[in-house]
Amino acid sequence: MADQSEAETGWRGSYEGWLEAAYEALVENGIDAVKILPLANRLKLSRTSFYWHFKDRETLLEALASRWDKRTTEPLVAAASSYAETEAEALLNVIGCFLRADTFDDRLEFAVRSWALQDDGIMERVRAADALRLAALSALLCKWGHAPIDADVRARTIYLAQIGYISMQAREPLAVRMARIPNYVEIYSGGHAPEPRELARFYAQQGYTPES
Structure with a gap:
């Protein structure tokens, strides 16, 4: 379920915000940490919000x-x-x-x-x-x-x-x-x-x- 604030505002993060979260996960904990649900939790957004900005995890990895x-x-x-x-x-x-x-x-x-x-x-x-x-x-x-x-x-x-x-x-x-x-x-x-x-x-x- 989407975070209440997300549901109320419609905010799904931004492309750069998701990419920056992925970057931080990569440099802190390695590539295995770059997964959609943990990134969503880091950003306090729903998992489905990711797909407004990236087709899939592979697209995110290419951006990294x-x-x-x-x-x-x-x-x-x-x-x-x-x-x-x-x-x-x-x-x-x-x-x-x-x-x-x-x-x-x-x-x-x-x-x-x-x-x-x-x-x-x-x-x-x-x-x-x-x-x-x-x-x-x-x-x-x-x-x-x-x-x-x-x-x-x-x-x-x-x-x-x-x-x-x-x-x-x-x-x-x-x-x-x-x-x-x-x-x-x-x-x-x-x-x-x-x-x-x-x-x-x-x-x-x-x-x-x-x-x-």
Whole structure:
């Protein structure tokens, strides 16, 4: 039976509301938690309200997978092609993308990779995304003069290090991570450390004030 408030108002939630509830269930408890009745209970809506917005659970899961694309792959590819005056600055653009949840949703990344272990279709999407992301990073490095094989290996070093952070659920104090970034840039680029002005601009973009 519909909740009394729902029956009185006719409110059935919204597409974004149902999708957000599914997102929270996925990142908190995994794909098995993304089911219609528990989501309805979370939203205090009737189960039938779901069908005003989604054909079935599979449609909802497709929307979640699309959200993952938009919150991870798309911003990373954009960061890899962003304007930069130097190779060091180009790599700072990429590293900066990974630092903020609004440009790379690491909780969703972890949840989708876990989901892929249970779903061959999602695993295929994850592998395709990995290939696209690596290609974008390789292209960035080729642009700055690296030979294709060198660019490929360096791209993998950048990418697999970051996915390792996510897979291990590593949590470092921001100051510690920021202190390491110049060394990461130097390693990734093959010796091009960021200039103080580049680091200052990067810190400002991240809303970070170094400790004196």
